[in-house]
Amino acid sequence: MSRILIVEDEQAMLTGLRDNLEFEGYEVDTADRGDDGLKKLQTGTYDLVLLDVMLPGLSGFDVCRKSRALGIDTPIILLTARGEELDKVLGLELGADDYITKPFSLRELLARIKVILRRTGSAGNNLHQNSLVTIGNLRVSFDAYEAYLDDTPVKMSHKEFEILHYLHRHAGKIVTRDDLLDHVWGMDYQPTARTVDNFIVRLRNKVDTPDSQHIITVHGMGYKLVL
Structure with missing residues (x-):
């Protein structure tokens, strides 16, 4: 314990x-x-x-x-x-x-x-592989707020995890900026759409591979995660 x-x-x-x-x-x-x-x-x-x-x-x-x-x-x-x-x-x-x-x-x-x-090592060293999902370059555990490139931990902010988690839950569907503002930031604090765009840029730098883009901009509408 x-x-x-x-x-x-x-x-x-x-x-x-x-x-x-x-x-x-x-x-x-x-x-x-x-x-x-x-x-x-x-x-x-x-x-x-x-x-x-x-x-x-x-x-x-x-x-x-x-x-x-x-x-x-x-x-x-x-x-x-x-x-x-x-x-x-x-x-x-x-x-x-x-x-x-x-x-x-x-x-x-x-x-x-x-x-x-x-x-x-205080909670054991076993990585729960079954909780990891693969998104582009990364293997991500949304339960543990952990991300890995190969076996190397990747530093991500809480908001980056929450945005990526929301996109993953709606993979293949268009997610608007308002969707992200409402479900990630909530009603108590409303950043601008530009703030969302900046977080998406950071996520793309971590998720996208040289050969493929996984977070797609749907012009005039929002974003879509393609697995």
Whole structure:
């Protein structure tokens, strides 16, 4: 059983994360201050840490930096506030393994946890081949948010996975930009059609092969995934 430490000072968030992770079968320990979280990292054994950036005692950045300086290599996922792009970069430079922006979906968080635990061997090293689908250059697991070129992991954002998943579910059919805006971004946040086009360009660079194009533009209508 993998053991996860949550360091979060917002009580409702801390309780919700703990309850959901325990429901998923993880053993969970908690701290609501950065300095207490660092002490637990020094004295306990954990497979992964969920670490909020804004904490009393020590910030998440300080916990990350100090733990790495002490030789603690436990994987860390930073919990950051919306729009803190520079903070995300800083966190990764200080030794964090990943970050997720609040508010986030439980499904996305669980997927990121599974990816890291699988990568570090804490959840076993068996790749679930039956969950992989082939799309052009890539083999993709939409359950685990993983993509591979041959056996090499390919870095893709959460939105890229969601767009590709929606296209895959409607393979061979025309998907409009409005379809993607409604089903991937939802009603709470509406980017422009240009944003969708930019994501499609990124996906094409990863999916398409030199000999064939798999994400087709249907002019005046939208896109179509051809397998």
